[in-house]
Amino acid sequence: MKALVVYYSRDGHTREAARRIAEALGADIDEVIDRKNRKGILGFLRAGYDATRGKTTEIAFEKDPSEYDLVVVGSPVWNGRVTPAIRTYLLRNGEKIKKAAFFATCAGKKGKILEQMRELYGGEVIAEAVMKQNEIEEGAKEFVETLKRALHS
Numbered sequence: 001m002k003a004l005v006v007y008y009s010r011d012g013h014t015r016e017a018a019r020r021i022a023e024a025l026g027a028d029i030d031e032v033i034d035r036k037n038r039k040g041i042l043g044f045l046r047a048g049y050d051a052t053r054g055k056t057t058e059i060a061f062e063k064d065p066s067e068y069d070l071v072v073v074g075s076p077v078w079n080g081r082v083t084p085a086i087r088t089y090l091l092r093n094g095e096k097i098k099k100a101a102f103f104a105t106c107a108g109k110k111g112k113i114l115e116q117m118r119e120l121y122g123g124e125v126i127a128e129a130v131m132k133q134n135e136i137e138e139g140a141k142e143f144v145e146t147l148k149r150a151l152h153s
């Protein structure tokens with residue numbers, strides 16, 4: 001089974017989770033780049049605003065998800081919501097993804113990110129999880145176990 005882990009990360013937590021998940025699955029990895037500047041206090045404020053308003057953004061990524069049997073997509077939680085980068089990615093690539101699994105990282109309040117990701121994709125989601133930014137190692141391990149169980153059931 002060919003798997004791809006795709007993620008967006010502003011501050012590194014989701015990148016760390018994605019790296020661990022990809023390694024455990026033997027999957028390829030692809031980072032979604034948000035062309036909008038999200039750094040600094042202004043970037044932070046705009047990030048929350050854009051997520052709350054359900055904005056899309058200009059993104060860049062490298063791998064074609066249609067070449068994979070499973071695509072695992074990860075996003076940080078912003079104001080209880082999915083990031084504009086992953087919103088845009090799912091809207092653009094949803095139809096190319098055969099089978100999906102979703103994960104998110106947050107500081108403690110996950111909000112409705114998984115519901116949003118499911119809705120944006122619209123296809124079969126075999127596993128999903130939200131992990132806290134200070135529990136990435138355990139969270140990623142648990143998520144991979146759930147994912148492997150779902151794949152073998």
Ligand SMILES: Cc1cc2nc3c(=O)[nH]c(=O)nc-3n(C[C@H](O)[C@H](O)[C@H](O)COP(=O)(O)O)c2cc1C
Binds near residue numbers: 080
């Ligand atoms: C604009 C913004 C809004 C955030 N909103 C939430 C939130 O609603 N709930 C929460 O638990 N954490 C929130 N966080 C914290 C991030 O979800 C958390 O730090 C996450 O692990 C960051 O992922 P990253 O390091 O890959 O960017 C927010 C962070 C940012 C930058």
